[in-house]
């Protein structure tokens with residue numbers, strides 16, 4: 001269930017057996033025997049997970065099982081009921097801007113005049129109510145970073161338009177830019193593909209995969225549908241009433257494991273190009289309540 005972190009290779013020497021320990025980096029996220037309880041109810045327990053820098057991990061499972069709660073536990077918004085949680089070697093909530101967060105999607109009012117570039121900038125100075133830092137040198141550096149991250153997510157063409165006039169996919173890229181603007185080492189994304197059409201789902205999934213692997217950012221992403229992200233993923237965490245399973249997609253995303261976890265027949269098919277397709281996975285509801293706030 002838990003990925004192997006420490007690797008020790010035994011090598012024969014003339015006088016006996018020596019331990020040649022291969023150095024491995026510290027995991028950026030670590031849950032050990034973690035449990036979450038809300039409203040007096042245990043949502044999940046016994047969750048073991050380690051995430052390394054540059055790994056893309058999806059949190060999957062049916063509605064209401066506690067996927068967003070897992071993200072909130074990592075953020076320190078919801079305290080873990082049991083177990084040990086470390087985020088960049090510290091307790092949840094203590095790593096500050098080293099952790100980027102994109103909450104579950106809220107749509108922007110079409111009449112909202114604030115520009116995409118301003119929304120991205122709020123990732124830098126939102127805690128100061130968008131009032132820029134006074135020093136000109138800092139302002140220039142901030143502007144450069146805002147431009148850079150907008151370029152990174154491919155939003156330059158529309159970043160100066162009012163965000164309410166941008167499409168759902170464009171808004172989502174700008175929000176990802178906002179979450180990235182402080183160069184986080186960990187990015188926590190709560191259903192960033194929700195309510196996007198299929199081409200946008202795969203474009204945004206590819207963007208997140210690229211940021212994760214090229215910028216060495218550890219990404220934990222809550223998702224309902226594994227298909228758009230499957231071929232970018234390093235690991236998945238499946239939570240269901242039957243428990244939680246962590247592992248590489250091929251070990252977790254298979255008919256037997258998912259049928260057991262979902263307690264309903266789920267079939268995983270393999271396409272000619274080696275991609276997995278999940279069929280029969282319980283659908284997300286058409287309407288989401290806004291209980292993710294806070």
Ligand SMILES: Nc1ncnc2c1ncn2[C@@H]1O[C@H](COP(=O)(O)OP(=O)(O)OP(=O)(O)O)[C@@H](O)[C@H]1O
Nearest residue numbers: 038039043062063064065066067068069070291292
């Ligand atoms: N503060 C709270 N008090 C009581 N119950 C809560 C609280 N927050 C969440 N819950 C409940 O905990 C359960 C898990 O919620 P969570 O949002 O983590 O699930 P989820 O797997 O992300 O769901 P979805 O797929 O529908 O987004 C839900 O039944 C929810 O109603």
